[in-house]
Amino acid sequence: MNELLRVHGLVAGWQRPACAALSFFVAPGEVLGLCGPNGVGKSTVLAALAGRAKVFAGRVEQRPGLRLAWQTQEVPPLAGLPLSGRELLALTGAGESGLPPWLAERLSTRLDRLSGGQRHYLALWAILAAPADLLLLDEPTNNLDPAGVDHLGASLRTRAARGQGVIVVSHDAEFVNNACDRVHWLESEHVE
Amino acid sequence: MWSELFLVPLLTGLTLAVLLPLLGCYLRLRDEWLAALAYAHVAAAGALLALVANVPPLIGGMAAAGAAGAGKRALAGRLAGGAAYAFLLLGGWALAVLLAANQPMAERLGHALFDGQLYFAAAAQLPWVALWTGLALAALAALSRQLLLGQVYPDFFRAQCRPSWPVMAGFDLLAALSLALATMVLGVMGAFVLVFIPPWLAFRRARNWRSSLWLAFAIGVLAYGVAFLLALFLDQPFGPVLALVLMVLALLAGG
Numbered sequence: 265m266n267e268l269l270r271v272h273g274l275v276a277g278w279q280r281p282a283c284a285a286l287s288f289f290v291a292p293g294e295v296l297g298l299c300g301p302n303g304v305g306k307s308t309v310l311a312a313l314a315g316r317a318k319v320f321a322g323r324v325e326q327r328p329g330l331r332l333a334w335q336t337q338e339v340p341p342l343a344g345l346p347l348s349g350r351e352l353l354a355l356t357g358a359g360e361s362g363l364p365p366w367l368a369e370r371l372s373t374r375l376d377r378l379s380g381g382q383r384h385y386l387a388l389w390a391i392l393a394a395p396a397d398l399l400l401l402d403e404p405t406n407n408l409d410p411a412g413v414d415h416l417g418a419s420l421r422t423r424a425a426r427g428q429g430v431i432v433v434s435h436d437a438e439f440v441n442n443a444c445d446r447v448h449w450l451e452s453e454h455v456e
Numbered sequence: 457m458w459s460e461l462f463l464v465p466l467l468t469g470l471t472l473a474v475l476l477p478l479l480g481c482y483l484r485l486r487d488e489w490l491a492a493l494a495y496a497h498v499a500a501a502g503a504l505l506a507l508v509a510n511v512p513p514l515i516g517g518m519a520a521a522g523a524a525g526a527g528k529r530a531l532a533g534r535l536a537g538g539a540a541y542a543f544l545l546l547g548g549w550a551l552a553v554l555l556a557a558n559q560p561m562a563e564r565l566g567h568a569l570f571d572g573q574l575y576f577a578a579a580a581q582l583p584w585v586a587l588w589t590g591l592a593l594a595a596l597a598a599l600s601r602q603l604l605l606g607q608v609y610p611d612f613f614r615a616q617c618r619p620s621w622p623v624m625a626g627f628d629l630l631a632a633l634s635l636a637l638a639t640m641v642l643g644v645m646g647a648f649v650l651v652f653i654p655p656w657l658a659f660r661r662a663r664n665w666r667s668s669l670w671l672a673f674a675i676g677v678l679a680y681g682v683a684f685l686l687a688l689f690l691d692q693p694f695g696p697v698l699a700l701v702l703m704v705l706a707l708l709a710g711g
Contacts, residue, residue: 316611332616340608345485347608348664355605356612374663390609 265327267291268398268429269313273322276305276312281320283308288448290398290429295420297440298433300450306433309450310334310400313431333396337403340387342375349375349386358393362422364415385412392419398429405436417443465574466684468582469646469694470677472638475589476647477654477676478596479634481669482603482627484655491528492635492651494541496644497548498524499636500569504555504562513565514581518636520548525632529625572643572695574684585637592634599627604665646695650676653702657709679705 270289275281283305290296298306311317313324314334333356349371353360360368367382367389375383384407392399405413413436420430420443434440440447483489499517506516524544531540556566567573602623605612610620638647654675655668662668683698690697 314611334611336611342608344659345607346659346662346665346668347604351604351665352608355601355608372663 265325268327268330269431270325271313271322272325274309274312274319274324275321276308276317276319278308278317282317284451285322286448286450287322290431292397292427292429293424294446295424295430295432295444297444297447298431298450299435299437299440299447301452302435304450304452306450307337307402310402310431310433311336313400327397330398331396332398332400333391333394334400335388335391335402335404337406339384342383342387345374345376347375348372349378352386352390353393356390356394358390362393362419363389364411366411381407381409381412384408385416388416392416392423396428398431399423401430401432401434403434404432405434405439413439462688464579464582468585468641469574469684470680471582471585471589472641472647473650473676473680474673475592475634476638476650477658477672478593478669479631480651480655481658481672482596482600483631483651484659485603485607486627488541488631489652489655490538490541490545491631493644493648494544494548495521495524495632495635496639496647497545497552498632499548499639500566500644501548501551501555502636503569503640504552504559504566507562507565508555508559514584514637514640517640518633521632521636521639522629524548525628525630526625528628528632529621569639569643570645571693572646572698574642574646574687574694581641585641588634588637592630595626595630599623599630603627642698643695646698649695649699649702650680653706654679657706661709675702675705 267289272287273285275285308317312319388404499521502520503513503517507513555562606620654672658668658672662671679702683701687694687697
């Protein structure tokens, strides 16, 4: 199997199917965008790939030993927790190299004393820079300013150049067009 | 004589004053500090029940708390929002008080457990407490990263195809057994206050996780030493004195 991941006729959901059947693959070094209107099941597809959502039909083939890193839209519960940015990165095994300067200089600060944008990017980076073969990113540009979005796009290209695969779910069309090699559109009309 | 009367209880309690604040940091991390109070009450009930049944109280207390810790996940599935801990606490308290009120042989131990009379700690307990503390600290060090990950990135284990339940269930059991042992030595509230206040203060003041562990440890040991001396010289029960010392510390620190 040359691809990192191959999906055949996948129908994923929670109590019931939440998306129409879809097929796609991700090769090493490729950034794939999953796009579509709200409620079409984009996040659910990522959750199914990570093993959290239910697979109702179809199948998912992974390269043996594939290491996944999954960023969800859920905000880590950091309020009142004495955890520094450096400690957060160490938890997932994420490296500090490549962090934007405005974040690198604040790694010793408690996460609950950072701004919302800084905290979000650091929580994203802890997944983005974790040792993984395939990154699953769910709306990563939420709460990011333009500088953060630009840095994220450049970071994804850097990771792809190293052979990592990336699947990005995003409603940000400009970001998807700039950062992704291919875009797979999800349709809602076939959801039961 | 002095050694048997004071040194053994001092060292036994001091050993637990090292463990409990650190354990409390992980309970607070998981928002399970109420579990400590529940385990302590269940342990007290188990100890009194064992005494009535002519079984060593330590075994009864640890068995009851261990069962509560092991069954906590199943119970929490039915009773969400911390209600499981409240039920365990109430059940343990009710059973313990009724046993102490109706069984003469349970009355003295019941008072010791709820008053927090550290001076009843026996020489035979110290090696067991020291051994358990060593094992528990080693286990906490080994579980620390997974416990933090489980709280901050609960899906990390799933995405890496690693089950999280062995780590979480192992910690539940470790917490329950540690609280049971501490309850037998420090009493219900003496054990709980060391699990609750030092981490509470440390979480507010510390700059990072590592320093929060050190700060909780320092607060716990300092308060324990002060409370031991005060209780000894004022001839007061240890548990309430320890609780007051820690509360004063919290107020002085501007908690």
